[in-house]
Amino acid sequence: HPDLHSVVEMGYNFDFGMYFERGFKLLQSEATNLLILSGAIWALSFGVDLVFSDFSKSILAAQASGDFELLFELYKAEGSFFGLIMGLVGLIQLPLQAGFYIYLKKVTFSEERGINDLFGGFNYFGTLLGTGIIMIILFMLSVITLFIGGIYLGIGWSFVTMIIVLYNGGVWESMETSRKIIHPKWFHFFALTLLLVLLSGIASMVPYQLGLLFSVPVTATVMYAAFEDIVYIQHDNGYDSRLDEIGRDEEF
Numbered sequence: 001h002p003d004l005h006s007v008v009e010m011g012y013n014f015d016f017g018m019y020f021e022r023g024f025k026l027l028q029s030e031a032t033n034l035l036i037l038s039g040a041i042w043a044l045s046f047g048v049d050l051v052f053s054d055f056s057k058s059i060l061a062a063q064a065s066g067d068f069e070l071l072f073e074l075y076k077a078e079g080s081f082f083g084l085i086m087g088l089v090g091l092i093q094l095p096l097q098a099g100f101y102i103y104l105k106k107v108t109f110s111e112e113r114g115i116n117d118l119f120g121g122f123n124y125f126g127t128l129l130g131t132g133i134i135m136i137i138l139f140m141l142s143v144i145t146l147f148i149g150g151i152y153l154g155i156g157w158s159f160v161t162m163i164i165v166l167y168n169g170g171v172w173e174s175m176e177t178s179r180k181i182i183h184p185k186w187f188h189f190f191a192l193t194l195l196l197v198l199l200s201g202i203a204s205m206v207p208y209q210l211g212l213l214f215s216v217p218v219t220a221t222v223m224y225a226a227f228e229d230i231v232y233i234q235h236d237n238g239y240d241s242r243l244d245e246i247g248r249d250e251e252f
Contacts (some may be wrong), residue, residue: 012230014188019229023222030107034100034217037118041096042212044089049209052085094128095121098165100220101227105166108228124165131160131171155190156182162227181230189226196222 027034049056062070098121106113121128135157139150159178163169169177182189196219203211 011184014185014226015229016188016192019192019222019225022225022228023218026104026107026221026225027217030103033103033113033115033118034221035213036115037096037099037103038213038216041093041216042209044092044096045212046209048085048089091129094132094161095119095123095125097121097216097220098124098128098161100217101162101224102165104221104224104228108232121165124168127164127169127171127174128161131164131174134171135160135175151190152186153179155186155193158182158189158193158223159227162224192222192226 058070062068096119099118102120103113103117105111106117135153139153156179157175159181160174163174163177167174200211200215200219203215205211
């Protein structure tokens, strides 16, 4: 099958509407299991919000009143613990988000799947963590030096998690493979991401963060639908992959 070089050289069509249509079909057909994973992510987010609700309200009040002395005291008293908990939650959410893609790939290839697949991202925890740290560092450096560069990388790395868990990609090769695939259609992916962020913003207005139960799986299934369309070749008997030599085409 074609490798990364041919995926980009041959090009691909970006079908905005189809990705949403396919994403919603995936969500509809696999709603029960996908909502279980969404529920786990929601429980983490809502749990933190519940525990630190007084702290968050105090921070917002201090910011609104311009009382920077109070703001400093609040962060001094609870900020470190709040940051630690948020960091831990973020670490747990990395493999949980990856679980969507592991599960959805089995849907694509008509493989047996179950709840255990939803939590398969924990098998890649080390690579996901390492990639996440490097991406954050590079993103921050890009934003500091050139804001546009940070946006470019943020969009260009949209497929990183999928490449790690679906192709067992390493840290750097997953980042570069994602960037190379997305680069030719970067503005299309930017528009797609912008719309998904808008939908997530609307969903966040639902009380008790219940909107996450909708926005998280929708974002995952729509992005996976784009990956599926670009990376997998559909034929009468199913799908084949176009990334047999992932991240190893040094000439590109």
